[in-house]
Amino acid sequence: MKKKFETEAVRTQIKRTEFQEHSSPVYLTSSFVFEDAEDMRASFAEEKEHNIYSRYSNPNSEEFIEKVCKMEGAEHGFAFSSGMAAVFSTFAALLESGDHIVSSRSIFGSTHSLFTQFFPRWKIDHSYFMINRLDEIEALIRPETKMIYAESPTNPAVDVLDLTELGRIARKHNILLVVDNCFATPYLQQPIRFGADLVIHSGTKLMDGQGRVLAGITVGNKELIEKIYRFSRITGPTLSPFNAWLLSKSLETLAVRVDRHCENALAVARFLEAHPSVERVKYPFLKSHPQYSLAKKQMKAGGCVVAFEVKGGLQAGRRFLDSIRTLSLSANLGDTRSIVTHPASTTHSKLSSTERAETGITDGMVRISVGLEHVDDIITDLKQALENSH
Ligand SMILES: *Cc1c(COP(=O)(O)O)cnc(C)c1O
Secondary structure, three states: OOOOOOHHHHOOOOOOOOOOOOOOOOOOEEEOOOOOOHHHHHHOOOOOOOOOOOOOOHHHHHHHHHHHHHHOOEEEEEOOEEEHHHHHHHHHHHOOOOOEEEOOOOOHHHEEEEHHHHHHHHHEEEEEOOOHHHHHHHHHHHOEEEEEEEEEEOOOOOOOOOHHHHHHHHHHHEEEEEEOOOOOOHOOOOOOHHOOEEEEEOOOOOOOOOOOOOOEEEOOHHHHHHHHHHHHHHHEEOHHHHHHHHHHHHHHHHHHHHHHHHHHHHHHHHHHHHHOOOEEEOOOOOOOOOHHHHHHHHOOOOOEEEEEEOOOOHHHHHHHHHOOOEEOOOOOOOOOOOEEEOOOHHHOOOOOOOHOOOOOOOOOEEEEOOOOHHHHHHHHHHHHHHHOOO
């Protein structure tokens, strides 16, 4: 019988060794040995399953991949040294010169840079759609379009995209749907259920959840993963065994951690919404969120990120950050430690104001990744920083 999410997260393990260890060991080995010449020949010929070299496969990566596949309802996967390694390798393995992709405009900054700065070199073209204009996607699809690419919820504006609708469009035009599911984690949302062919994660965020490692993973359809595997075992963006081991351990507690992140984030969002120095708050599980009912349908809870607008624009936003005492000013998210950023002056400062507006970023917008400190202390810090922001 199929086990529940939490059980798979804890119980998916590689085979025990002769020592009968309870927790999986770390396999810090670059290569593996063979019984004899025939064993070696057959392994290299891929007539049998046998680890050869850790750039191709390693027991720790295998455990991590198998676990994420069970969590996402995916057939197979490959683990990468960072989220961007997963994003790049997925495109590089599946796209050719002359191909075209249709992508949401609201995507991770480095993914946008990949499309705009490097794809033109390989003659891969892209068209963007706005998150509130899914009805315009079909007009962007051309004969050479190979995939639709999207993130939901988006960063940093936490907008929610209708994955069922994206899946329907992809199937109708016989193209792939690839979803970066990093903000939601497989615990809150499983894009394959809505028609995605591939799901990408930065394991750096909530999957590790403790701000220790960079990691990435792509899971989904077996034939597509096979292509990604063939590309990656040659080019080498592979996840290290140690980080794979850490990630697999982290996933054992993903459900309880994410539950608390979401509980704290909702409390923070409600506090901010009621505060007189706050212009507006965006959080997928607040009734005031423009896609609230869609978020409720698609996600189990709202995630760890809350975006809000301090009254007084850019200056107030910066003063707010300068007044923060307990929380961290840092570029990461999905950490146990709550993190505050001001996208307009940092991560998204290179965008023009039109581009910022297109991705829902305003000058006074502050993004909080709500962590696992006691929610009272998080709110106390935000409260005093808001009082000092004007
Ligand atoms: C962080 C992030 C990435 C990139 O992951 P890295 O591990 O930093 O390379 C990709 N997509 C989203 C949505 C992210 O938040």
